[in-house]
Amino acid sequence: MNSQMKQVYIVVSDLHFGGEECNHKEFCCFLEWICGLENQPETVEYKDKKITIENPAKIILLGDILELWNPKNGDRVNIIKDCMRPLTLLSNINCDKIYVLGNHDDSLDGLEGKVGCETLVNGTKFYIYSGHYPKKDKRSGVARGLQIGNRSYFFLHGHQFDKKQAIIKLINKFWDPLDWFQDIFHIKFTKNHWKENFVIFLCLLLGGRYFLWSGFLQFSFWSNLVWAMSTGFFALSSIPGIVASTQGSIYNSMKPIDKTAEQVIENKYYQRSKETIDADVVVFGHTHFASSYELKSETRNKLFLNSGCWVGNDKDIDGKKCYANTFIFLDETGAYILTWRGSGKIECIEAFN
Numbered sequence: 385m386n387s388q389m390k391q392v393y394i395v396v397s398d399l400h401f402g403g404e405e406c407n408h409k410e411f412c413c414f415l416e417w418i419c420g421l422e423n424q425p426e427t428v429e430y431k432d433k434k435i436t437i438e439n440p441a442k443i444i445l446l447g448d449i450l451e452l453w454n455p456k457n458g459d460r461v462n463i464i465k466d467c468m469r470p471l472t473l474l475s476n477i478n479c480d481k482i483y484v485l486g487n488h489d490d491s492l493d494g495l496e497g498k499v500g501c502e503t504l505v506n507g508t509k510f511y512i513y514s515g516h517y518p519k520k521d522k523r524s525g526v527a528r529g530l531q532i533g534n535r536s537y538f539f540l541h542g543h544q545f546d547k548k549q550a551i552i553k554l555i556n557k558f559w560d561p562l563d564w565f566q567d568i569f570h571i572k573f574t575k576n577h578w579k580e581n582f583v584i585f586l587c588l589l590l591g592g593r594y595f596l597w598s599g600f601l602q603f604s605f606w607s608n609l610v611w612a613m614s615t616g617f618f619a620l621s622s623i624p625g626i627v628a629s630t631q632g633s634i635y636n637s638m639k640p641i642d643k644t645a646e647q648v649i650e651n652k653y654y655q656r657s658k659e660t661i662d663a664d665v666v667v668f669g670h671t672h673f674a675s676s677y678e679l680k681s682e683t684r685n686k687l688f689l690n691s692g693c694w695v696g697n698d699k700d701i702d703g704k705k706c707y708a709n710t711f712i713f714l715d716e717t718g719a720y721i722l723t724w725r726g727s728g729k730i731e732c733i734e735a736f737n
């Protein structure tokens with residue numbers, strides 16, 4: 385990487401590869417467009433401003449890139465299907481890649497610090513950060529932002545602002561039920577035959593209850609044991625299938641989705657007292673609503689930028705437009721929230737310079 389390279393960043397979050405409504409095809413077109421920036425920068429007009437989008441020095445993937453919690457039909461194969469092409473395109477782009485994990489992909493945190501040593505074919509690097517970027521200073525414990533132009537920036541997925549997610553994380557430290565069921569569901573026999581297995585399980589359970597417990601027939605200890613073990617086996621080989629096919633609705637009911645940056649910060653969703661980030665701008669995702677909010681305080685104003693998502697379509701929420709397929713562009717002139725309109729068309733939603 386050229387040390388004289390300009391400080392140009394592109395940030396995307398919440399791609400949810402493998403998920404129900406993932407826009408992976410649009411994202412691939414977007415990556416091809418980024419690849420083209422190396423030869424031909426693009427200009428976008430916004431009000432009276434002209435924004436020049438140059439080849440980035442870094443691309444930041446700001447969490448929930450892989451949908452490890454709730455893949456389509458509960459099947460993790462869909463994650464691989466959706467991310468093969470985008471990851472190939474991404475690695476070909478001539479810039480370093482920084483993957484900050486979100487809540488839906490935080491089980492990859494064992495990879496932190498282990499991927500950065502892999503240099504890609506074109507000499508660029510791929511890093512994984514489990515909490516935020518940049519990392520906390522080891523000596524002072526302060527999370528200091530990255531200076532780009534006249535502002536400092538800090539990047540995190542944003543589930544850290546979400547109390548519900550904190551409770552889930554605490555429980556999951558001991559036992560993550562949905563992940564546990566997902567793991568069992570991916571045993572081939574369970575995945576392919578869970579419906580039949582469930583019928584057998586019910587027959588064994590009800591039949592056993594009738595014959596064994598009604599006293600209609602007398603069984604030995606051993607036949608009881610065989611019955612109990614086979615009932616248990618078919619329970620384990622079917623119930624994970626039921627969980628995998630219904631967990632979508634469980635997750636949807638706890639989604640923190642469609643909150644604007646303002647709602648995140650002001651509705652006690654964000655704990656001001658626990659403020660430990662030393663930066664002018666906090667870039668986050670998680671709520672799927674590309675938006676901004678300036679938190680004013682006596683000491684220092686802080687700007688919050690939400691990078692939105694690549695899931696579903698544009699929506700109108702309480703009279704506000706919630707765009708799909710959004711990204712944040714940062715350079716020395718400022719920060720811009722943009723949306724990909726397909727075929728190389730870009731629109732600026734908000735500009736801060």
Ligand SMILES: [Mn+2]
Nearest residue numbers: 448486487670
């Ligand atoms: Mn999230």
